[in-house]
Amino acid sequence: MLEVKGLRKVYKSGTREVEALRDLTFTVENGDLVCLVGPSGCGKTTLLRCVSGLLDPTAGDVRVDGKAVDGPPPGMAVVFQEYGRSLFPWMSVRANVELPLKQKKVAKARRAELVEQSLDAVGLTGSESAYPWQLSGGMQQRVAIARAIAYEPQTLLMDEPFAAVDAQTRADLEDLVRQLWKRLGVTILFVTHDIDESVYLGQRVVMLSSSPTVVQDELIIDLPDERDQLTTRADARFIELRTKVYEQIQAAKRNAGQ
């Protein structure tokens, strides 16, 4: 279980203080897929960096299965928005996926197996020896996802992973995330600014306010478990839910304006 309690983050530069996160509390049960959605500039990335242990919060804490996070936890993998910068351009696709496993001291044979399985799972069999920059944006993000799942994490954090890919690729990748989540039983915290994406993917959507950020609202997504781009997005309930989320986000922006 991932617990975020009273999380606050203030950036200091000289005498100026910027409060990015004010007070955030939410939990993600093991095996859940929760989407975090908020207006742009609401500190989503700050939140994710705190959750992943890359950034120390000013107050409050993050716990994974009851253990406080003070540095990247071993059972957690992160998929960053900037796939072009997060994959190492000096390494082949295979080496990129394999490096974290080498660090985990996974035996060689098992490593080869994991690399093959995870590349296969994201539909990239045969691209092992290519360099990331030889692939399209969507394929690069697939490599980043393969690297994350090969790591065999209990928790997977995704920071606006599809913000930089085109709409059709994005739809494919969304389905890929749902499919991997169901198959691997991994806990996913998915951060996005795209309201439709959050409703389509999540079991639950946590809405954030504008900065300084608090939790605006939470919504259970009671759509059928089997989702597909055509029928789910045309479903009356889907539209109802996305409207609710949209209203909350708008309300959050209005509050910020006052």
Added chain:
Amino acid sequence: MINMIRRAGLAVALPIALFAGWYVLSAGSENFYAPPLSKILTAFGDTWTADRLRADVAPSLLRLVAGYLLAALIGVGAGVAIGLSRRLRATTEPVLEFFRAIPPPVLVPVIMLFAGIGNGMKVTVIVFGCVWPILLNTVEGVRAVDGVVLDTARSYGVNGTARITHVVLPAAGPQIAAGLRQALSIAIILMVISEMFAASNGLGFTIVQFQRSFAIPEMWSGIILLGLLGFLLSLLFRLAERRVLRWYEGLRAAQRAG
């Protein structure tokens, strides 16, 4: 293929034209200090025999290689340490700027006092001159490593030596190579200068000997040999660089196309 021939043609056209010009213009020269090129070329063949190469060129090259490699080792090693630590940077930067501003040739007499006039002195002079561009470029390269790259490494547990060898060094590689390239030409200059001060063999020593004994065509032939040597070394460097940084060329080409 035709393209390659054309490029090779363009590359050798100017050197051939310059040599031809020199040959024609100097053909009837009566000036003792500027003999005809034909005479210099004859002297070249007579002077740089296998024995000469072994007795004078080989020691020079060995000192050059030893000094250059030592400087690379020290420069990259210290550069990584300084680039990674803000505190170390703050303490060392003024001192580094001071040492860098000292023209290395003025240190030859000083280093002679400590290291004598043997190989140790020459290697020390080369190291002292070469280390700065390597060190400062490495510091800059390490400092400029993308934050997303470092975050990725950290969140996947790539720490310690693996972080240096698999992440920091390759990421800073292009800039380190720029420093190494600058240092190579400095190394050649210092190799000659250190031998001109005090030596019993070596290229610089031989050229000065020719000059002092008024063997003018031989002196010119030595200068041509030095030029050829510098050209050959930078060619070798470019080949090695292209091999190691092939990913960087590819990445840049992909970025330009995208």
